[in-house]
Amino acid sequence: MSTIRVDSDRCQGHAMCVTQAPSLVDVDDLGFAVIIGDGTLSTPEHHEQAERAVACCPEQALHVEDES
Amino acid sequence: MTDTPFDHLEIALQADASDRLSAEREKCPVQHSSAHDGFWAFLGYEHVGDAARDPETYSSASGVTIPAHAFPMALPPIEADxxxxxxxxxxxxxxxxxxxxxxxEDDLRAMVTGLIDEFIESGSADLAADLSIPFPGMSIGKLMNVxxxxxxxxxxxxxxxxxxxxxxDMIMQAMGFFQKLYEDRLANPAEDLPTAILELEIDGEQIGNEQFLxxxxxxxxxxxxxxxxAAGTMFELIGANPEVRQALIDDPAKIPQAVEEFLRYATPLHASGRTTTSDVEVEGCPVGAGDKVLLNWLAANHDPAEFEEPDTLNIERFPNRHFAFGTGPHRCLGIHLARMQLKLLAEEVLARLPDYQVDEASVERYVGVTRGLSSLPVTFTAGTTAS
Known part of the structure; x- marks a missing residue:
């Protein structure tokens, strides 16, 4: 199972990820990205959203962890 | 050390600024200029991004404009480490x-509607002076509650x-205005941005008068x-690209993504300055401690190493990791306000004067800290006021 993670040290709150992965990422009161739930990618739609969110981050703060 | 007369201000004034910057970047992505008392220009996406995300090496405390502005103090948080x-x-x-x-959103949209109402019946307008320039002032005025x-x-x-x-002289006038605001909010705290700034604590103490200013x-x-x-250049780009205009009229839901591409393409905040805190070598160039460094966001945003066909305006571009809002800890504090403002402006203009034509011979450009338009005259089929 794969999960999406945010590196809080890198996130600067551009919030581009939220536009691409609204089921997976939200922003907190300061505008920084937070993962919804445990970040598990359980559907093909999740995987697609996660891929787009990772790709669009100007800070390269998101990544997908693969566990086999 | 190659010393070229590279001057970002002279280049940014040109309609083909990104082409000229790309030519400079291909010549040398890191170069020294003797202009403005000397600085290193970073022109590639990777170098600009790496420096912006490294505030320990690339300090903002000595100012982020080249040449320096004339305010009598540093302006935090952008000019702070x-x-x-x-x-x-x-x-x-x-x-x-x-x-x-x-x-x-609703309040801001009403401001745009009101500004368009003032010229919609005449069939002509200056989309810079009559709309793009007054609207941000009204928006900030709302946040400042003045x-x-x-x-x-x-x-x-x-x-x-x-x-x-x-x-x-003008700086002193501005300071006088903020001084009145300071005294007023001290006496009458409100639920607004000036009061929030007044209540900031630095090293455990409430900020003082000068820091407020x-x-x-x-x-x-x-x-x-x-x-x-950003708004002026957006309307210029829409006016010059009929297929983009039609796509956004047909499907206004595409506007937010298109806004990101207008920002990348024009990059109104075209460059920011830093000062190095230690000797570093970048692209083989010896950047010494205390040297000025120019992060050229516009050049980075047209770097083919990051953007496919960077000189093509592609509103479907994805990903679009542009630096129009900067990157790293100083990324634009007002990013979400700016995006909302630009979305509303595009939506309302394309709904109410969709056939506007730019009088290209009368467009006036200017460059300072940012680059853009002081005049963007247009004609269109007259409409009716909203109210």
């Missing part, structure tokens, strides 16, 4: 967060200072001219 930077920026973030801006007369004065002062950043000046300078020029 850790830990002062987050002491000022942190408490302001929730006031400019995406959810807060969504709540402002009366309309003061908004008009703020707009005037900012437009002047952005083109004449060393006019000390500096932060207000930063809000004014960063909040008005930037968005005005």
């Amino acid at each position: 850790p830990p002062l930077h987050m002491q000022v920026r942190g408490p302001l973030l929730p006031r400019l967060a995406p959810g807060v801006m969504n709540d402002l 009366p309309d007369d003061d908004v008009a004065m703020l707009r005037h002062m900012t437009a002047h200072l952005m083109q004449n950043s060393t006019d000390t 500096a932060i207000m000046a930063m809000v004014m300078m960063a909040g008005l001219d930037t968005t005005a020029n």
Whole structure:
């Protein structure tokens, strides 16, 4: 199972990820990205959203962890 | 060391600025210029991004404009390093967060509607002077919670200072205005941005009078001219690209993604400065401690190493990791406000004067801290007022 993670040290709150992965990422009161739930990618739609969110981050703060 | 007369201000004034920057980048992505008392220009996406994300090496505390502005103090948080930077920026973030801006959407849209009402029946307008320039002033005036007369004065002062950043008389006028605001909010705290700034604590103590003035000046300078020029250049690009215009008229849901591409393409905040804290070698160039470095966002945003066909305006571009809002800890504090403003402007203009034609011979450009348009005359089929 794969999960999406945010590196809080890198996130600067551009919030581009939220536009691409609204089921997976939200922003907190300061505008920084937070993962919804445990970040598990359980559907093909999740995987697609996660891929787009990772790709669009100007800070390269998101990544997908693969566990086999 | 290659010393070229590279001058970002002279280049940014040109309609083909990105082409000229790309030619410079291909020649040398890091180069020294003797202009403005000397600085290193970083022109590639990777170098610009790496430097912007490394505030320990590339300091902002000695100013982020080349040449230096004439305010009598540094303007935090943009001209501050850790830990002062987050002491000022942190408490302001929730006031400019995406959810807060969504709540402002109806009020901001009403401002745009009102401005368009003033010219919609005439069939002609200046989309810079009549819309793109006044709207950000009205928006910031709302956040600052100041009366309309003061908004008009703020707009005037900012437009002047952005083109004449060393006019000390105007700077003193602005400081006088913020001083009155300081005294008023001390006596009458309100639920607004000036009061939030007044209540900031630095090293455990409430900020003083001078720091308040500096932060207000930063809000004014960063909040008005930037968005005005982003809007002006957006309308110029829409006017010059019929297929883009039609795509956005047919499907307004594409506007937010298109806004990101207009921002990348035009990059109104075209460059920012830093000062190195130690000797570093970049692309084989010996950048010495204390040297000025120019992060050229516009050049980075047209770097083919990051963007496929960078000189093509592609509103479907994905990903679009542009630096129009900067990157790293100093990324634009007003990013979510700016995006909302630009979305609303595009939606309303394309709904109400969709056939506007730009009078290209009369377009007036200017460059200071930002680059954009002081005049964008258009004609269109006259419509009716909304109210």
